[in-house]
Amino acid sequence: MGRAPCCDKANVKRGPWSPEEDMVLKSYLERHGTGGNWIALPQKAGLKRCGKSCRLRWLNYLRPDIKHGGFTEEEDNVICTLYNKIGSRWSVIASQLPGRTDNDVKNYWNTKLKKKMMAAQASLSTTTTTNTNLITHSPSPSSPPPLVIPTIKTESYTCDDFFTPFNHDATSALAPTDPSFVFGHGTSFPVAGLPGPSGLNGSVHHYSTAPHDDASTASCSYVNWSANGPGGDDAFFADFGLESPCEFFNGYFGYQEKIGPSAPNQATLASMLVSSDTKPQITYS
């Protein structure tokens, strides 16, 4: 025998919410709160709606701290970075974006960001193939070294392992509110011998953080390619339909990361990248 439905579907209204219903729900919640029971709430509030529907409407639309409108580049970076790391755990991703809901983030990813990333991935494959061909030729002093793409590594983390090292500025709106998060300051430096496509130069960024529940210091490193230095305005990225080097590499393709006490520091990572023995490969998961 299946489980009982959460409400009598024949006697609840479905579909879009009217302004009147919104007003009833909002004023009820502002006066009484949820009372810890969403299932009983619609009856108390005088709404012919399923409790789950009320909960969703409140969380995704009526809450006063909801941020409506387009996502910023910074938010794009956060979403891409976290998606690459933890997959489609939208509630975890949304928790790092103040004012955004999991539904918002999920919709944004499915309708826009995913396509953007796929387009970039296709372009990158073409570029990589071209550069791989270069490897088979004898290097000439005048030709640029082949493109070295950092490894894209996907790992799974529990919530307790999770932390957000990608933001330089802990005071920005994207900084987590959890005071147990300790942000290290990002550092970067040019890496000799790491020219990328079209003569881009690589720089390694490294963060040290102390995740809560863990006294040990963890770290995270990634590589950012740019012709003009980190944050530079590169025509190269426009070719991929992207707006900035950060959006492209930090968030997805150029992500070289390892979290944990054994993570390579910036010098180690740099030497890994320039070493022909450990030349990173592109891997997608």
Place this chain on the structure above:
DNA sequence: AAGTTCTTCAACCGCTCCTCG
């Protein structure tokens, strides 16, 4: 101007997780 296709996003569905008796 009308019809068709595409895009967006609010809402639903069904599942798992969590809490409580």
Place this chain on the structure above:
DNA sequence: GCGAGGAGCGGTTGAAGAACT
């Protein structure tokens, strides 16, 4: 420890509007 029931989550749907032909 177990089961019931509510909360929360992620995948999916479908209506509405925008863009295109």
